[in-house]
Amino acid sequence: MCVPSECRGEAEGVTEPTSSLSKDLSTLFGPGRDGAIVARYFGFGEHTGGTLRKVAREVGLTHERVRQIVISRALMLRHKRIETPHLDRAIGFIASALPAPVSQLERELKSAGIVPIQFRLEELVRAVEFLGQSIPFTITRIRGVGIAHLRKDAPLDVIVQMARKLVRRQGAATISEVADWMVRSRLGENDRALISSVLAAQRHFSWLDCSQGWFWFSDVDPNRLASRIMKIVSIANPVKLSELKDGILRDYKMESDLPPDHVFLEFCRQACRLQPSAVGIFSPEELDCRYLLSESELYIAELLKTNGGLMSSHELSLRWTNHWTQKATLHQILCSSPIIVKHSPGMYGLVGIPALGEAQHTGSEPMMYETWL
Secondary structure, eight states, rough: OOOHHHHHHHHOOOOSSSHHHHHHHHHOSSSSSHHHEEEHHOOOOOEEEEHHHHHHHHHHHOHHHHHHHHHHHHHHHHSSOOOHHHHHHHHHHHHHSSSSEHHHHHHHHHHHHHSSSOOOOHHHHHHHHHHHHHOOOEEEEEEEHHHHHHSSSHHHHHHHHHHHHHHHHHHHHEHHHHHHHHTTTTTSSHHHHHHHHHHHSSEEEEEETTTTTTTEEESSSSOOOHHHHHHHHHHSSBBHHHHHHHHHHTTTTTSSSSOOOHHHHHHHHHHHHOOSSSSSSESOOOOOOTTTTHHHHHHHHHHHHHHTTOOEHHHHHHHHHHSSSSSHHHHHHHHOOTTTEETTTTTEEETTSHHHEEEEEEEHOOOOOOGTO
């Protein structure tokens, strides 16, 4: 999420040097060697923080002496109010931009001249905590990505898990679907801004339509929608958009409706590397159905190919029993495989390819099946 324009405009007009927050921190930790030791212990500057023993080894003092220095400074701050206007301003800047990825906030704080170039958001949080004050947000890391958000927000890892589950189940999902699920599960409020910020910061996340909230994850494997699209295009290339969608919806596992056409086409482009054509959708690369179809689907496709592209369920069943023992598999293919089309009661063909009988009836030439097998 971007910083509001009014807040951004105020920040862009800053003329104070980027070291102003550094001066606040210097005042906070104190001058000289002791201040540097306290800053090192809490992980400021180029340091990442550490235990008393670690800092003691680094500065050449005893563990006890480092402990005394840190505690002494902390006790002093409890009884003395130190003004930190630049630190307060940085906190206000962040609060106005929540929720947002940590990396984005760091960039905006630096470009606005509020923090030094070498600065991490965690340092700012530790400085406020060192003062004994509370901050209105927290930082959560999910899959290596830091997200700054309000403390009352739902567990962010649950948001990512649910979003990935939806994509695995239906190929693509919307921010609204994730938000509605959070509400139904009583895991959080219907906060679409938070969900968008969390998901958009994840690796392998891609928008299909940002304005309508459609997205997918490229590393979710298997992806039911993508695998079914590729099966169909391996049989009929190009294929009409309506035939492609009808073939996908034959599968009972596709529990929800498909995305709108423009989102569906964008998914085909991103996930399957397909392109639109005058007919519908096509693959610029030759697809080998032997690597995309199951063994049983390939067998049915061969049968339909050698018999003019149109066979009855009875004929298919007779041929099937000569090679396979599980009749339930044949029934499942005829009912739900995306490459099969039911032309009439008991008559089946291949998606996107006119049956020989239909071609003769209409007077048109049948399609050459050798182009795909």
